[in-house]
Amino acid sequence: MKTPNLPRQAPGLPSPHAPRLAILVAGGSGTRMGADRPKQFLLLRGEPVLLHTLRRFAEPALGVREIVLVLPADQLDIWQGLCAQFSVDIPHRLVAGGATRWASVKAGLAALGAHAEGLVAVHDGVRPLVSRQVVERTYAAAATHAAAAAAVLPKDSVRLVSQHGSAAQNRSRLRLMQTPQTFEIDLLRRAYAMPELASFTDDATVVDDLCRVQLVDGDYRNLKITTPEDLVVAEALLGGLVG
Numbered sequence: 001m002k003t004p005n006l007p008r009q010a011p012g013l014p015s016p017h018a019p020r021l022a023i024l025v026a027g028g029s030g031t032r033m034g035a036d037r038p039k040q041f042l043l044l045r046g047e048p049v050l051l052h053t054l055r056r057f058a059e060p061a062l063g064v065r066e067i068v069l070v071l072p073a074d075q076l077d078i079w080q081g082l083c084a085q086f087s088v089d090i091p092h093r094l095v096a097g098g099a100t101r102w103a104s105v106k107a108g109l110a111a112l113g114a115h116a117e118g119l120v121a122v123h124d125g126v127r128p129l130v131s132r133q134v135v136e137r138t139y140a141a142a143a144t145h146a147a148a149a150a151a152v153l154p155k156d157s158v159r160l161v162s163q164h165g166s167a168a169q170n171r172s173r174l175r176l177m178q179t180p181q182t183f184e185i186d187l188l189r190r191a192y193a194m195p196e197l198a199s200f201t202d203d204a205t206v207v208d209d210l211c212r213v214q215l216v217d218g219d220y221r222n223l224k225i226t227t228p229e230d231l232v233v234a235e236a237l238l239g240g241l242v243g
């Protein structure tokens with residue numbers, strides 16, 4: 001729903017007052033974690049990883065109007081059981097994901113409906129430590145640029161490997177992509193209407209051909225829980241996390 005009588009920043013760009021929507025993708029199986037269940041359901045400081053993520057997006061200060069949670073098709077009832085166990089009363093819509101992250105985002109987008117308007121943040125359900133400031137930054141930048149994504153500078157040296165050996169890269173020109181990646185919803189719909197490519201590792205790569213993606217400062221604490229040591233780090237960070 002468009003907010004009436006508010007100036008738009010530029011023709012074709014969403015208003016900074018556009019409704020905020022979110023798709024939390026948690027449709028993966030967690031192969032690299034190697035746990036007895038998908039890593040989004042593992043406990044972090046006594047609560048499921050995904051619940052930490054959901055809470056962040058439900059913070060009133062962010063003003064997110066609708067949250068879609070994408071889960072593996074065979075795990076919807078597991079999540080509903082966790083919601084009952086942890087007395088989760090945060091409104092959200094549940095959707096079955098697909099075989100790839102791309103398919104899960106596409107399913108989340110479809111669940112928002114063809115007429116939804118505004119800015120949609122796509123965030124990995126397994127990045128529970130994202131700060132409110134990083135989320136806010138991507139919504140604000142998407143309101144101005146239509147497409148925005150959180151990113152950080154590499155801290156290590158980087159080399160490109162080939163059959164001839166390896167070559168040092170100028171890391172000051174590289175960025176490590178995080179989520180949220182936030183878009184004007186029609187732009188994201190058009191991007192996800194195109195066929196899936198193997199090169200689509202995140203939403204920015206899906207949108208790249210249609211629009212320049214504005215990078216905003218991410219946060220090194222916004223780690224993606226991928227392998228067992230990430231859980232240990234996340235536990236420690238969560239202990240001291242503020243904001």
Ligand SMILES: Nc1ccn([C@@H]2O[C@H](COP(=O)(O)OP(=O)(O)OP(=O)(O)O)[C@@H](O)[C@H]2O)c(=O)n1
Nearest residue numbers: 025026027028029030031032099100101104125
């Ligand atoms: N079919 C998929 C695959 C991934 N994801 C989500 O995309 C995010 C990033 O994916 P990744 O860390 O690779 O998660 P998994 O696919 O679960 O892990 P792995 O690759 O180790 O199996 C996660 O929140 C994951 O749940 C998804 O929604 N649907």
Ligand SMILES: C[C@](O)(CO)[C@H](O)COP(=O)(O)O
Nearest residue numbers: 101124177178179201202224
């Ligand atoms: C979307 C993402 O988190 C950005 O860094 C990342 O590309 C996901 O990669 P994965 O291999 O699906 O974990």
